[in-house]
Amino acid sequence: MGKERLQRYSLAGPENQAAVQAGLAGADWFRSDVPRKRMKELMRRSDYPATRDTAIWLGLILLFGGLGIAFWGTWWALPIFTVYGTLYGSTSDSRWHETGHGTAFKTRWLDEGLYQLASFMIMRDPTVWRWSHARHHTDTLVLGRDPEIAAMRPARLARLIANFIGLVDVPIALRLMFVHASGRLTADEADFVPGPERHKVYRTARIDLAIYAVTIALAIGLRSWLPVLLIGGPRLYGAWLLNVYALTQHAGLGENVLDHRLNTRTVKMCAVNRFLYWNMNYHVEHHMFPLVPYYRLAELHEEIKHDCAPVYPSIWAAYREIIPAIVRQLRDEEYYVRRELLPGAPPLHVPAPVNDGRGLPLAPAAAA
Amino acid sequence: MAEWIAACVAADIDPEDVIPFEHAGRAYAIYRSPDDSYHATDGNCTHEQTLLCDGLVDGGVIECPKHNGRFDYASGKALGAPVLVDLRTYPVKVEDGTVYIDVG
Numbered sequence: 221m222g223k224e225r226l227q228r229y230s231l232a233g234p235e236n237q238a239a240v241q242a243g244l245a246g247a248d249w250f251r252s253d254v255p256r257k258r259m260k261e262l263m264r265r266s267d268y269p270a271t272r273d274t275a276i277w278l279g280l281i282l283l284f285g286g287l288g289i290a291f292w293g294t295w296w297a298l299p300i301f302t303v304y305g306t307l308y309g310s311t312s313d314s315r316w317h318e319t320g321h322g323t324a325f326k327t328r329w330l331d332e333g334l335y336q337l338a339s340f341m342i343m344r345d346p347t348v349w350r351w352s353h354a355r356h357h358t359d360t361l362v363l364g365r366d367p368e369i370a371a372m373r374p375a376r377l378a379r380l381i382a383n384f385i386g387l388v389d390v391p392i393a394l395r396l397m398f399v400h401a402s403g404r405l406t407a408d409e410a411d412f413v414p415g416p417e418r419h420k421v422y423r424t425a426r427i428d429l430a431i432y433a434v435t436i437a438l439a440i441g442l443r444s445w446l447p448v449l450l451i452g453g454p455r456l457y458g459a460w461l462l463n464v465y466a467l468t469q470h471a472g473l474g475e476n477v478l479d480h481r482l483n484t485r486t487v488k489m490c491a492v493n494r495f496l497y498w499n500m501n502y503h504v505e506h507h508m509f510p511l512v513p514y515y516r517l518a519e520l521h522e523e524i525k526h527d528c529a530p531v532y533p534s535i536w537a538a539y540r541e542i543i544p545a546i547v548r549q550l551r552d553e554e555y556y557v558r559r560e561l562l563p564g565a566p567p568l569h570v571p572a573p574v575n576d577g578r579g580l581p582l583a584p585a586a587a588a
Numbered sequence: 589m590a591e592w593i594a595a596c597v598a599a600d601i602d603p604e605d606v607i608p609f610e611h612a613g614r615a616y617a618i619y620r621s622p623d624d625s626y627h628a629t630d631g632n633c634t635h636e637q638t639l640l641c642d643g644l645v646d647g648g649v650i651e652c653p654k655h656n657g658r659f660d661y662a663s664g665k666a667l668g669a670p671v672l673v674d675l676r677t678y679p680v681k682v683e684d685g686t687v688y689i690d691v692g
Contacts, residue, residue, distance in 0.1 A: 323656065357654065510656060
């Protein structure tokens with residue numbers, strides 16, 4: 221089961237070709253009809269929101285990092301590093317994401333600078349993941365094509381849980397750093413990272429490894445965990461919130477669907493969560509219109525919500541669906557959450573005759 | 589050999605915007621810059637062939653609506669990942685309020 225499952229989700233496996241043959245790769249996806257004039261307003265960028273939010277974010281990280289150093293050796297360090305680690309190891313994900321799209325700032329170097337920093341913090345190679353994420357947007361939840369499917373069907377439950385403290389992502393990231401530093405890519409990465417871009421991957425891995433080597437040397441030299449708690453370590457002990465947010469995006473929903481209204485969730489969140497997550501809770505909106513910056517997604521939501529499935533009123537509401545779905549998929553891998561569009565919404569986008577447009581396994585259908 | 593085709597009325601394009609144009613089965617994108625110069629490129633992104641006419645035009649750059657790939661629309665130059673191949677550009681002239689592009 222395990223090997224077969226990995227094969228199905230591998231970009232180097234047979235599902236990739238099956239998806240291409242079935243017309244699911246690089247296909248047209250449903251998009252709501254928003255007037256061009258309004259879309260231009262929504263796509264327009266400004267440096268102010270992201271500069272303000274980044275100043276607050278980095279300020280908090282520096283503040284709690286400083287407090288962590290000051291209170292090191294006392295019990296106060298525990299809550300302080302919990303906050304520091306969560307800001308570093310979880311919320312760098314949304315900064316990585318938004319700047320990776322190039323939509324956070326109007327000024328390119330600001331966007332690129334934060335992208336490089338956030339990529340380091342979240343332990344993702346900025347080049348590999350830029351291409352990986354482009355593929356995720358092209359072929360969202362298409363088997364054999366999307367390299368960013370968080371919850372397989374059936375889920376690798378132990379790994380999902382362990383990853384709440386980074387126990388999957390971090391070892392993989394470290395292994396990949398060594399692979400990249402030696403001038404190689406994995407087979408999956410080679411499927412989406414073009415040749416002319418690969419030298420950047422190798423260079424970044426060598427720089428990152430050097431930073432971690434210095435951090436570890438400092439820890440050994442000082443005979444203290446403090447350097448590791450400040451650099452790198454938060455990706456373990458602070459990763460929990462990243463996973464809480466990320467699983468709401470697609471977990472449990474249909475695969476091989478060319479309609480983000482059906483394979484993606486928009487979840488209402490409070491102002492604090494929306495700051496920490498940079499509004500990525502408006503995930504249907506983001507996938508449908510990736511050019512809209514995070515600070516305009518709430519407005520975009522108002523424009524298209526009548527076209528979509530009902531929004532989830534809270535993180536808790538989303539997990540009331542996600543957890544049972546993942547558990548049920550452990551014994552019934554054909555199961556997925558079928559989202560129903562609101563009355564009057566444009567109909568289901570049926571992309572190919574090989575499935576019902578919602579998520580039947582592709583390979584058997586293609587072979588039939 | 590030049591083959592000038594009437595593509596659109598100049599006033600149909602807002603300043604700093606783009607509209608689609610199709611001729612002989614080929615998609616083009618026609619741009620109007622903030623200083624009222626007009627430009628034309630292929631209509632599809634060189635990355636994954638997404639139509640550029642739904643993208644963002646800002647500061648001489650067209651940004652693809654699907655993956656945010658960026659091109660200088662005057663030169664067609666690709667400005668970085670995920671676009672690595674330049675856009676083809678076409679000569680443009682405006683006569684009597686009509687935008688013509690040379691598709692020859």
